[in-house]
Amino acid sequence: MTLDFSVVADAWKSLLFGALGTLFLAFSGMVIAMVVGVTGVVILRMQMRIPSLLVTLFVEIIRNTPFLVQIFFLFFALPLAGVRLNPTVTAILALGLNGGAYAIEIIRGGVESIPKGQTEAGLALGLHKHEVFRLIVLIPALRAIYPSLASQFILLTLTTAICTSISAYELTSVGQRIEAETFRSFEVYFTLTSIYLVISLVTMWLLAALGRWAFSYPQR
Amino acid sequence: MGIQELTYLLQGLLWTLFLTVIGFVGGILFGIVVAVLRVSPSPWLRIPMICWIGVFQGTPLLMQLFVAYFGLPLLGFNFPAWAAVSVALTAHASAFLGEIWRGAIQAVPSGQSEAANALGLPGWSRMVDVVMPQAFKLSLPATVGFLVQLLKGTSLAAIVGFIELTRAGTIVSNQIYKPLLVFGVVGALYCAMCWPLSLWGRRLEQRMAAGAAK
Numbered sequence: 001m002t003l004d005f006s007v008v009a010d011a012w013k014s015l016l017f018g019a020l021g022t023l024f025l026a027f028s029g030m031v032i033a034m035v036v037g038v039t040g041v042v043i044l045r046m047q048m049r050i051p052s053l054l055v056t057l058f059v060e061i062i063r064n065t066p067f068l069v070q071i072f073f074l075f076f077a078l079p080l081a082g083v084r085l086n087p088t089v090t091a092i093l094a095l096g097l098n099g100g101a102y103a104i105e106i107i108r109g110g111v112e113s114i115p116k117g118q119t120e121a122g123l124a125l126g127l128h129k130h131e132v133f134r135l136i137v138l139i140p141a142l143r144a145i146y147p148s149l150a151s152q153f154i155l156l157t158l159t160t161a162i163c164t165s166i167s168a169y170e171l172t173s174v175g176q177r178i179e180a181e182t183f184r185s186f187e188v189y190f191t192l193t194s195i196y197l198v199i200s201l202v203t204m205w206l207l208a209a210l211g212r213w214a215f216s217y218p219q220r
Numbered sequence: 221m222g223i224q225e226l227t228y229l230l231q232g233l234l235w236t237l238f239l240t241v242i243g244f245v246g247g248i249l250f251g252i253v254v255a256v257l258r259v260s261p262s263p264w265l266r267i268p269m270i271c272w273i274g275v276f277q278g279t280p281l282l283m284q285l286f287v288a289y290f291g292l293p294l295l296g297f298n299f300p301a302w303a304a305v306s307v308a309l310t311a312h313a314s315a316f317l318g319e320i321w322r323g324a325i326q327a328v329p330s331g332q333s334e335a336a337n338a339l340g341l342p343g344w345s346r347m348v349d350v351v352m353p354q355a356f357k358l359s360l361p362a363t364v365g366f367l368v369q370l371l372k373g374t375s376l377a378a379i380v381g382f383i384e385l386t387r388a389g390t391i392v393s394n395q396i397y398k399p400l401l402v403f404g405v406v407g408a409l410y411c412a413m414c415w416p417l418s419l420w421g422r423r424l425e426q427r428m429a430a431g432a433a434k
Contacts, residue, residue, distance in 0.1 A: 076399035
């Protein structure tokens with residue numbers, strides 16, 4: 001059997017749009033994940049029993065089940081709850097919830113790394129409670145956890161491939177359509193794998209550069 | 221959902237466990253090789269391992285499964301689906317475990333191997349008897365964490381058509397039209413396998429952090 005990459009090369013335009021779809025899914029998912037992550041940590045820090053328990057339960061369930069099962073569950077659960085979303089939006093939501101659970105763990109670790117005396121010093125200086133949280137807890141904690149968040153973002157980008165299972169618009173589902181038309185399975189998946197590798201290497205490099213720029217110390 | 225459907229899911233669960241064990245055992249065997257070559261002073265051994273790790277950490281596991289599933293037959297291997305999936309999972313695990321153990325080997329203070337050298341131990345004994353036992357202990361929490369990832373990762377074999385727990389869930393759900401119940405049960409079964417491992421991993425991590433603080 002001979003390899004024939006020409007049919008894949010002919011579809012370069014669809015692949016390009018698919019790759020953009022993947023980046024869009026990853027980016028939107030990460031934005032939701034950050035919102036979920038910060039909200040979760042704020043709830044945990046309020047130290048009320050029932051809400052904290054719910055957040056912990058959410059984190060444990062998400063972290064101990066496969067993303068594929070989570071996305072299937074959401075895909076079938078939303079319509080039953082009366083919410084009709086297209087697959088791509090459902091996928092973004094699933095990515096956001098999944099990434100959010102990991103973000104809670106990461107952000108909590110960062111927040112706990114800030115010594116309590118620092119918060120007390122801020123309060124003693126007459127800063128408002130919210131100012132103390134933002135300036136003394138959140139921003140230094142973000143600086144500490146930026147590398148973990150960056151690698152979580154790469155992981156989320158790779159996870160988007162699974163969204164093909166509900167036919168969300170992204171690189172893998174585009175590839176599967178090309179495969180169905182051309183029957184060149186290996187060529188298609190080999191090309192997709194290479195594109196993912198390029199995406200994650202470039203993203204890794206960009207995130208590292210961004211981290212050096214945004215979190216240089218002392219603050220810009 | 222009756223007994224029949226539940227039995228079908230449990231059969232899928234056995235395949236999930238089977239894939240996890242194969243991937244993990246294969247990953248341990250090849251991962252040790254990857255880790256040892258990765259810390260080798262020779263760039264001819266080190267650089268290929270850096271690439272191996274980079275490729276597997278930089279591409280989705282789903283793509284690795286697809287490439288193995290469609291690529292191995294092209295090379296003339298006539299593998300059944302489970303074997304192709306196992307090859308992909310083993311290669312995937314070897315890269316991740318190799319990287320975890322690379323970190324652990326390099327975290328063992330260099331004074332240890334220098335002391336072993338001063339005592340006249342040969343090179344392999346320095347690695348096997350002095351560095352590796354300490355590195356093993358250091359790497360245990362991350363290794364357990366990866367085992368959980370791998371167990372969850374086997375669910376992707378469902379997309380290439382292999383009937384493990386998640387695929388069994390899809391089939392049952394199509395039969396009885398109760399997707400929420402079925403995927404709820406499937407999720408609970410995964411949780412039942414992963415949660416104890418996660419707790420164990422966290423305990424190991426805490427114990428190590430307590431040891432480091434002393």
